[in-house]
Every structure is written in structure tokens, then in C-alpha cells.
Amino acid sequence: MIKVEQNKQNSFFFEIKPNRSLYGTQRVIFFTLLFSTCLIIGLAFFMLGATLILPFAGLEIFFVSLGFYANFKWSRQKEVIYLSHSKIKIEKGRIFRDFVWEEFRAFVKFQIKKTNNETNKLFFSSKGKHIEVGNFLNQEQKEDLIKEIRSAISFLNDLDP
Known part of the structure; x- marks a missing residue:
């Protein structure tokens, strides 16, 4: 499940969770x-x-x-991606945050790698460090996430600094 929000400061918030059949x-x-x-x-x-x-x-x-x-x-695992004009922040965890990574957006590259079984792996890379996001999503959801992230990055790139 992917939830995308945009706030008034032109920041994007992506909440990524695996599909659950029972709540x-x-x-x-x-x-x-x-x-x-x-x-x-x-x-x-x-x-x-x-x-x-x-x-x-x-x-x-x-x-x-x-x-x-x-x-x-x-x-119950969850990944949260914050995209703003200047920074990107990735949080991973279940109930509490287990992992937090923050970097200036100018230094970060969004990468997509195809694996042998034709699925995509999504990474944010900076300074030799690769952070994978959405590894629990199915291929269709990964395609949606790629579209949403690219759209957000394109929108942020078009803004005046």
C-alpha cells in the first residue's frame, strides 16, 4: 500500500506498507x-x-x-519517505523507527535496478550508500511508486530555488 501526500511547503510524504488481508x-x-x-x-x-x-x-x-x-x-513494517526541495529522509521500522537516513536532495540519486526475475529494486543512493525502499511491494505497486517518486522529483526540480 502506498500513500502519497503533498503539504503546503511543497514537500512530499510517501508511506509504504505491505498489503495485509486482516486488520x-x-x-x-x-x-x-x-x-x-x-x-x-x-x-x-x-x-x-x-x-x-x-x-x-x-x-x-x-x-x-x-x-x-x-x-x-x-x-506491520513501514517505510516513510520525506521529499522536500532541499532534503530527503527515509525512515524504516514497525511500530518504532529502526532506521533513519537523511541527506541533502542534491546529493541523492533515485535508481531502479532490474533483477534476474524481472522485478525492480528501488534505491536512493548517496555517497556510496544505497538505501532500498519498497522491497516488500509487488511489481505493480513498485511501478506505481516509481511513477509517484519521479513525479514528485520532477515537481520539486521545477520549483525555483
Whole structure:
């Protein structure tokens, strides 16, 4: 998901997040349905005399929960790009910023590299340092991001200094 905003000072704000199929209460409802179904089936077999089914149902719940936790944690990542006439700032993180990079825009180059599997990698480069953005986006979203960033850079270049 890409969100672009332009403020009155002619600065651009790009918020980039991966696609998520479940949000907040939807996750809780899904977990409740999935685990109650597994628990009911496990208890039914336990009552019929298959006593070993209950520990394996518990293990199933644990490992599925672990997988969903890892997926939900990954889907909370976010990248923020600030573009102004003079500076560019990139922030990466989940709930809190884990990485911040700021540079004068005159020294920064926006690069697109094609990989072997025909996907694009997007970089901001300056002084030998390359910062990749949008690595979790699909190809179509990367194309949209390229258009938006190029449009913002073109707009900022056309402004009087």
C-alpha cells in the first residue's frame, strides 16, 4: 500500500506498507474461529477415547499461532519517505523507527535496478550508500511508486530555488 501526500511547503510524504488481508478485530475473530474449531474437534476425539489427539491439537494451535504471529509482525513494517526541495529522509521500522537516513536532495540519486526475475529494486543512493525502499511491494505497486517518486522529483526540480 502506498500513500502519497503533498503539504503546503511543497514537500512530499510517501508511506509504504505491505498489503495485509486482516486488520485488528478481524485477526481476533479469525483466531477465535480457527482455534475454537480445532479445540472442539480435539475435545470430541478425546471424549471418544482418542486421548493422544488433544496434545497434538495443542501443538497445532501453537505452531499455527507462531506462523500467524510471524506473518502479522512482518506485515506491520513501514517505510516513510520525506521529499522536500532541499532534503530527503527515509525512515524504516514497525511500530518504532529502526532506521533513519537523511541527506541533502542534491546529493541523492533515485535508481531502479532490474533483477534476474524481472522485478525492480528501488534505491536512493548517496555517497556510496544505497538505501532500498519498497522491497516488500509487488511489481505493480513498485511501478506505481516509481511513477509517484519521479513525479514528485520532477515537481520539486521545477520549483525555483
